[in-house]
Amino acid sequence: MPREVAERGDAIAAVAEVFREHGYAGSSLATITQQTGLGKGSLYHFFPNGKQEMAEAVLEDVSHWFEENVFAALRDAGAPARGIERMFEAVEAYFHSGERICLLGAFALGDGQEAFEGVIHRYFSTWTEALSGALLRTGFTPTKAEETAEEVVVGIQGALVLARSRQDPQVFTRTLARLKRRIPTIQ
Amino acid sequence: MPREVAERGDAIAAVAEVFREHGYAGSSLATITQQTGLGKGSLYHFFPNGKQEMAEAVLEDVSHWFEENVFAALRDAGAPARGIERMFEAVEAYFHSGERICLLGAFALGDGQEAFEGVIHRYFSTWTEALSGALLRTGFTPTKAEETAEEVVVGIQGALVLARSRQDPQVFTRTLARLKRRIPTIQ
DNA sequence: TGCAGTATGTACCAATTAGTATATACTGTA
């Protein structure tokens, strides 16, 4: 039996998909082992504190991805408009044009809300603030910048809910296009 | 021991709160009995098919509430603008100004998605279509009506996600106010 | 080649899971 050797990074990505599909409480260890192909041995090797640590790692991983690929671009003081464009591109790609949900959003509404509220709170605050800053730098007034940043993040999350609910990913791409139009400073 | 006699309607409301707090898979029968005060005897008396039936009943109940208090007003051909105003009032009240989440949205993102996709799909489609119809009757073009209806429902759901995530209900009330401004035909 | 660290499989455990069976009590009605 050829042992498939994995490393923690791969494990996190695989486990993330399980949580995405079944939620936190809905993902039993049996489900996780089956769907990832990782046995309990590997799982508890990578995540000694079990399921809770798996979820923490997954959420941290998503946060980290957004920090690097979205928030960093928004904070780039030199090219705010370009940063906002990059945000829309990254978001569209990350959520597979509406076929993928936001794990942070799902955990916020579902079980594990209180268990992970720290990461969740930080994720959405950071996003909104970084976007607001970028809008400010493109010429928005402070009030308009905050308002529009909130509108965009709200729109993205709501679109993911509706896309999943109506099984129509197009809701997501349509919403992204509409939100872009709210920011005339980008092409 | 004075037996607290309940009826199915009370049971549904009580169980709904549990699902709202812990999600579907996160609500064990133990949690449900404790939090509702209803024993297994009562629970399986009202819902012979167990947990699945409890969730179905709860989702149907919410759908029914929206049908009566929101969608019906939107369909009232005589006063479309008034119907839209009533929708905003009802939504603000129902979600406790952002302190309460949308069970349909939570179930859509979390576990039970496939188990309840029928009700979920119907709820959001009905809402969007009823609102689109009302907007049409206030003078929107067909395209603008559909677009704006989607924007409003997306905004409401997204605002609930963010309000919960950032533990700031104000996100919700702010969003409702902003969405109203997108519809000049209402006051 | 040996050895330490990393990765994995599997047998096991106590606790909890959803669900069942059954006895009982309360209620309205004839």
Next chain:
DNA sequence: TACAGTATATACTAATTGGTACATACTGCA
């Protein structure tokens, strides 16, 4: 007052839960 329908409590079960223990294998490096 008898009786049928409704509501409830409790003891039980088989399966599953998250987690542990431990033996084993593969890896790179000295």
